[in-house]
Amino acid sequence: MMLLNASGCLDALVAPDVARQLDGFVTKTITPLPREGNAPPRIAETAHGMLNAIGLANPGRERFLAEHLPRLRELGVPLWVSVGGFCAADYADTCAALDGIEAIELNLSCPNVDEAADSAAEIVATCRAATPLPLYAKLSAAHPDVAAVARAVAAAGADGLSLINTLRGMALDPHTLRPVLARGSGGLSGPDLKPIALATVHACYAATQLTIVGMGGVMTGSDVLELIACGARHVALGTVLFADPDAPARVRDELERALEALAVVRPDDVHAFAHSPAKSLEIAHKVVA
């Protein structure tokens, strides 16, 4: 089990000590051309989570490859590069330019930019032809049948899935009754996403058995364990990193305690356990023994 950051929730060059607490660092999404991102205000806190509409601000492929990637390599943390675009060729061209990294995450689900014209499966298939690196498709739980999308990207050659991205939401200023965010809507993140993340990981694991990086509302070690029990192999931290830059170390400690409380040795021992309602945890204990 690897503990990662969710893309867009950490800048390893500004906060290398936070990145070094992780088993891998996932970059902010890189697009072919530089993007300044959306106009401010870009974030809002609600009683149900945080909204963001950053808009894929990034230096663009050329500057990322020339300036950012070499500096990221110096951190000594395995790198995952999140790749975005507006058509399959955008994604594939960036994939083809990447090597010497752990994996590529294809951001197929940003709620804060216009969607790519091509389908998720078309994008994955085009990228598959462009790179031998492991490809993870980051999907949205907002799709009416995310398991079907998961099957389609698996058939197109994805090695894994990243689940889930933020979900589109809106906050109004109670005094003006107008949206707080300049873009209007933004991506909702935070603990209220966890039940949706669990259900999505559960459904997509059942549909594909692919390696899944689970994320969405993870605040504690118990949350990590639940995502793994739903079928995730790895887990990423998102919004919790904003509130607590020491979250990776804390979550690991809590995970250890949660495993001890269940008398389980490794997170992998409960992988996909929620798919076996007839089995009790005692069976898992015996397997471990």
Next chain:
Amino acid sequence: MPRRERRNVLAVERLGPYSLLRLDRGGLDPGVPGQFFMLEAPGRLLPRALSLCLAPAGELAFLIDPVGPGTRALCSLGAGEAIHVFGPLGNGFRLDVGRPLLVGGGIGMAPLPYLADALHDPPVVLGFRSEWHAAAAALLPGAEVVVEPALVTELIAPGHDVLACGPAPMLQAVGALCPGAQLAWEAPMACGYGACYGCAVEINGVLKRLCVEGPVLSAGAERTRRDEAAVGEHLNGETSRLARGPVRERAR
């Protein structure tokens, strides 16, 4: 170096509508005046960014305007309760100035008492929305104080190195009057350490993260147009509290 520690509340003192939250300093470095800390807001998902107001021995004190759920929760803390505090963060004021004049507007006066200590009690001018708000001037004895409709910019004498914090219109006016001024800005922040990209402001025509590039910028670094929408707006009804002054405060 920034650290995150759980610190005890020593006291919360009222100053007009504002509260001075006094925390046990622990192992936290008070940093340079104008730097800020992320304070856990009880019951809220995200911490709140607050510039350090005072740093007496063993303490860190923050002046807070309770305008939203997070700042209200912070002002409602009692002695003995504990919150997580992360900092110091961002870039503070440069202290290598010959003839300093501190200029504050409303809750934007928050970083000035600590700054005045560092600069050995320079002249200070403050503007407030009302006499009630001006109660906070007690933290800067000797400051010249005006209340609206008078504007604090009317008190700026020429020939000074101006260091200012306040609402965006005030800072823009100060920057126009004093092109070399150091101005402490604000923007909504989720993390305070460059992770969220939420606090983007336009600096010299490019959107940059205020937590990394600021919050103190020289008036020459033009911060214009697009960022104005962010200032005085909110993180669910409240700004980051780095600076907020009378002009944008909501009628209560």
